Amino acid sequence: MTGHITVECPHCYTRVLPMENNICPACKMDMSDTHDIDPRLVSLVIRESDDLPPYCYSCNSYTERYVKVVGDKGTLLDQSFGSVVSLFVPRRKIEENTSNVFVRLPQCELCAEAGEPSPLYVDYINQNMTFIVNIDFKKRVQPTPSDETFPDDDVSTDGEITDL
Numbered sequence: 001m002t003g004h005i006t007v008e009c010p011h012c013y014t015r016v017l018p019m020e021n022n023i024c025p026a027c028k029m030d031m032s033d034t035h036d037i038d039p040r041l042v043s044l045v046i047r048e049s050d051d052l053p054p055y056c057y058s059c060n061s062y063t064e065r066y067v068k069v070v071g072d073k074g075t076l077l078d079q080s081f082g083s084v085v086s087l088f089v090p091r092r093k094i095e096e097n098t099s100n101v102f103v104r105l106p107q108c109e110l111c112a113e114a115g116e117p118s119p120l121y122v123d124y125i126n127q128n129m130t131f132i133v134n135i136d137f138k139k140r141v142q143p144t145p146s147d148e149t150f151p152d153d154d155v156s157t158d159g160e161i162t163d164l
């Protein structure tokens with residue numbers, strides 16, 4: 001196994017192996033050119049069972065409004081290559097092998113006016129969805145592991161058990 005290093009394209013958020021000159025094979029844009037990228041938007045994988053904090057995924061303001069987002073595979077197939085698939089695979093077989101994915105995503109009313117959240121990618125096998133979210137919202141869901149410094153580490157010295 002050779003160590004292929006995939007990186008996330010800042011333009012289309014796809015994990016790719018950059019081509020020469022840092023060109024993303026998915027969207028053909030220059031991955032080193034990030035001047036038009038919003039640094040506050042990052043991709044986040046949300047699992048179906050995830051309990052998300054009550055903060056808008058898009059602007060990180062407090063909200064108790066949750067939107068159910070359903071990954072409808074049937075619709076996706078119809079839109080993209082449904083006609084091709086139906087020629088070779090019986091419709092019933094497709095439905096047997098998949099189960100729908102849905103997540104409950106917090107979205108404030110202001111952002112709701114801009115439209116319903118739509119996933120960047122739906123993974124039916126692992127039952128999760130990838131969304132473009134506010135970077136601070138991502139930090140609430142997935143705190144960076146390297147930041148695990150506990151300033152009050154004198155707790156251990158106080159209640160120390162010495163006898164082994």
Ligand SMILES: [Zn+2]
Pocket residue numbers: 009010011012013014024025026027028029
């Ligand atoms: Zn790209």
Ligand SMILES: [Zn+2]
Pocket residue numbers: 056057058059060061107108109110111112
């Ligand atoms: Zn919002």
